[in-house]
Amino acid sequence: MIDYIQPDYEVVRNKDLCVKCKVCVRQCANQVHAYDEKRDALYVDNSKCVNCHRCVSLCPAHALKIVKTDHCFKPSANYTEDIIKDIYRQADSGGVLLSSMGTPKSYPVYWDKMLINASQVTNPSIDPLREPMEIKTFLGKKPEALEYLPDGSIKTEKYPNLELKVPIMFSAMSYGSISKNAHLCLARAARELGTFYNTGEGGLHEDLYEYGENTIVQVASGRFGVHPAYLRAGSAIEIKIGQGAKPGIGGHLPGSKIGEDVSRTRMIPMGSDAISPAPHHDIYSIEDLRQLVYSLKEATDYKKPVIVKIAAVHNVAAIASGIARSGADIIAIDGFRGGTGAAPTRIRDNVGIPVELALAAVDTRLREEGIRNNVGIVVGGSVRSSADVVKAVALGADAVYIATPALLALGCHLCRSCHSGRCNWGIATQIPELVNRLNPDIGARRLVNLVTAWAHEIMEMMGGMGINSIEALRGNRLMLRGIGLSQKELDILGIKHAGE
């Protein structure tokens, strides 16, 4: 058989620097590096390299680098190298192409086409190091008005809300798609930061119940690992309708990742594929969704907010309006640039819409209908920095979900090979020796560092705008200006162009 696919990367070893310590050989789970004793020589198999940088990062002599191969096809702007290789792959396998993490395609990133305001002369900016600056966020349904009893106490019914010290949560990644140590890092960091992480649809490992106060438990179409104690363990319950990276389809965790612990947590037999259906088979309408929302509320004594997570798709505003009337407390919108442990490539790269536009459309629609107070809005799907968070809040989000940045903090190098199950960084794998590479003491600290740094930056930007409470930034689209956007895009985002 002819091998049509040539290696994407080349491992370059500087022999002057290499001390032959063989850490590269020991650490590469893809077996790219090898050592020949007879010749006392290290050699590589470039075809196995996924460009995850494990060897480069651990090489004590800095003797390694990975370069994109300059082996090339005849250039074409239409039949690009990626397209040609995908066709070869499918002609080889006859299968659906699979990919991991967010789409690498060059769709517009609207975060980068919005600029943030700052105060000059006529209104004072605020120094967050010297003056109070509030970024605490309450997520959930808010009362329309407050009524008081004669003794001054509040008469109005209070709804269950999530209290976030920072408007940033870790979004859903299931135990199974990521390792137990990765979950432990997220759980510990969420507790220290006063925020929440999300179990994803893989259930909650018994060792992680102690972090329940900082856990959002997810109920997805496969209902894996869902039982009364699980629902009661978390602080909120999320119904996952869709995921930004793969709207309209379910999930598939291969049987090879379903070991003893994952099997027990998901409540499925060891080694069996975990297939989540595309739809929830009991939800075919907003009325059906309402039934599930209230079933979950009933199961948890109406003490926990219910989140409904949807992928950003074409009619997202109308869908969100329905969800806001279904009894859900929070809507999570996941943009199409969001990550995934595995998704069909064509779906990841072509289905859905950018979260910025979806958020603006949803917030506008809910305000117009007078039901914005019914729900909190959380957005995810490629929120990459504190500036993205500020822009999301200004567009109307109550908080954001981050996952890819969290994984990067844990060591992920975005090699987009999660579906192989051999993550060299101990994140997207269930192989015990690889999982051990992620020490939760280090991982949790790095996550706390990342979010703390973002919180500082958010406060700096708010201070610059003369705003000292995140409530005053929420939906404050006057704080944003578009740059290089068409009138239609500006209208959807509800912002003016820079200079206006």
Add this chain to the structure above:
Amino acid sequence: MKRVYVNEEWCLGCRLCEYWCVFSASGEKHFPFAFDGGAKPPAGIQVEERGSVHFAVNCRHCEDPLCLKGCISGALSRDGYGAIRVDKTKCVGCHTCIALCPYGCIVSGGDNMPIKKCQLCAGKDYTPQCVSHCPNNAIVFEEDEDL
């Protein structure tokens, strides 16, 4: 005193500690210079492994050190911090200490050559290099536990 402790749970068996130990002891400024000729000189810390279990071992700097008692040339001594150190100018390479060490933490530097052992990177103004370069916090530098 502060000692180097190893947590087997997090040891990846990558052996970077051995290489950083050699580099630290070599006094060289450029990492590869410590390994001229290719073969790794013996290090003061060694990774023991069998199958998927691995952990690094190095000198415990015992309260009652057998190596020091058995040293025939007076090369081994305890420094002001409590670390057992070797005076390379006095060591005759008799290997008595190697035979006596209950932890197997002293290694031969070759026939009639001074032995190698962990000196906690003494005399350097940094944390022991095996500790600071461990990629997974499997090696820590902490105050005494009960030994």
